[in-house]
Amino acid sequence: RMVKRNMACRNDIRRHDAPFMAVYKSLIPAEEELEKQKQLMARLENLVAKEWPHAKLYLYGSCANSFGFPKSDIDVCLAIEDDDINKADMLLKLAENLEADNFQNVQALTRARVPIAKLMDPVTGISCDICINNVLAVVNTKLLRDYARIDVRLRQLAFIVKHWAKSRRVNETYQGTLSSYAYVLMCIHFLQMRRPPILPCLQEMEPTYSVRVDNIRCSYFDSVDRLVNFGSSNRETIAELVWGFFNYWAYGHDYANTVVSVRTGSILGKREKDWTRRVGNDRHLICIEDPFETSHDLGRVVDKFSIRVLREEFERAAKIMHQDPNPCAKLFEPY
Ligand code: ATP
Ligand code: MG
Numbered sequence: 001r002m003v004k005r006n007m008a009c010r011n012d013i014r015r016h017d018a019p020f021m022a023v024y025k026s027l028i029p030a031e032e033e034l035e036k037q038k039q040l041m042a043r044l045e046n047l048v049a050k051e052w053p054h055a056k057l058y059l060y061g062s063c064a065n066s067f068g069f070p071k072s073d074i075d076v077c078l079a080i081e082d083d084d085i086n087k088a089d090m091l092l093k094l095a096e097n098l099e100a101d102n103f104q105n106v107q108a109l110t111r112a113r114v115p116i117a118k119l120m121d122p123v124t125g126i127s128c129d130i131c132i133n134n135v136l137a138v139v140n141t142k143l144l145r146d147y148a149r150i151d152v153r154l155r156q157l158a159f160i161v162k163h164w165a166k167s168r169r170v171n172e173t174y175q176g177t178l179s180s181y182a183y184v185l186m187c188i189h190f191l192q193m194r195r196p197p198i199l200p201c202l203q204e205m206e207p208t209y210s211v212r213v214d215n216i217r218c219s220y221f222d223s224v225d226r227l228v229n230f231g232s233s234n235r236e237t238i239a240e241l242v243w244g245f246f247n248y249w250a251y252g253h254d255y256a257n258t259v260v261s262v263r264t265g266s267i268l269g270k271r272e273k274d275w276t277r278r279v280g281n282d283r284h285l286i287c288i289e290d291p292f293e294t295s296h297d298l299g300r301v302v303d304k305f306s307i308r309v310l311r312e313e314f315e316r317a318a319k320i321m322h323q324d325p326n327p328c329a330k331l332f333e334p335y
Pocket of ligand 1: 060061062063065067068069072075136137138140141179180181182290296298
């Protein structure tokens with residue numbers, strides 16, 4: 001009888017696959033947007049090469065990790081191997097060159113936590129932030145993109161979760177909620193933990209890619225073309241996964257004692273990370289380990305007020321998935 005009931009539940013939830021797929025498809029950026037991004041990158045590469053012939057430009061963040069929405073700004077990292085560069089001076093010089101090249105709204109934010117130069121390209125209409133030597137972000141962008149190539153359900157789930165987080169205003173780090181990067185890691189981890197798993201743990205496999213960034217060794221198995229059938233014995237569909245994701249974060253996760261870790265593909269104890277007490281501003285109320293900077297908790301922006309907001313939103317979403325006749329409409333209702 002249990003099996004029968006489970007099957008009934010399954011069919012019930014799968015009725016919502018089509019509407020969720022429609023939302024997912026509506027969020028995929030058009031091919032011509034990617035073309036415009038490439039065009040802008042080429043122009044920037046030209047400009048940078050004139051001033052710093054040894055520098056390289058990399059896209060990072062949502063424009064390059066395959067979890068980007070249409071009309072996003074692009075994030076660019078200027079990488080230069082030189083021990084005595086002064087980032088502020090360099091950004092000022094860069095801003096000067098950008099203005100001379102007719103880019104608009106050019107600004108050098110030299111005192112920000114991550115100092116950047118901002119610009120808007122009048123040709124494509126794209127806005128862009130350029131930072132210097134934030135190579136770890138380039139590497140974690142590649143990790144996310146590689147995970148996305150293994151099973152399309154990751155991209156489906158993460159688009160739905162990001163869209164939900166933006167609609168419900170829980171994707172605002174300056175308000176104490178989580179970054180898009182954190183949400184994508186939560187999705188990867190969730191799919192690593194399914195039984196049978198939908199995603200492997202690339203950092204636990206024999207490395208085929210290895211770089212050293214700021215004294216951190218970043219290595220993992222990146223020949224993901226060989227893993228495209230990895231999750232095929234798990235037949236769960238998008239609606240089931242959205243349901244499972246919110247159910248986990250509403251009722252299943254042990255906030256008091258555990259850390260989600262994509263690096264190990266498992267759940268760690270807060271105690272083994274020494275994340276049991278507040279240190280400075282790190283309160284560790286929801287713990288998401290950065291896959292490379294392992295001392296970095298992506299939940300550290302969350303405080304005692306915003307943790308309540310987040311958990312209430314997870315519960316709201318889980319309830320909608322359990323009860324609502326049309327969850328897809330309700331879930332994304334603006335806050
Ligand atoms: P959005 O569509 O919301 O702009 P995004 O993918 O650009 O999403 P952000 O959270 O803005 O996501 O982060 C941009 C990139 O910066 C990430 O892909 C990641 O490489 C890096 N990043 C962001 N936050 C952190 C962090 N706390 N620690 C390390 N890297 C981070
Ligand atoms: Mg971004």
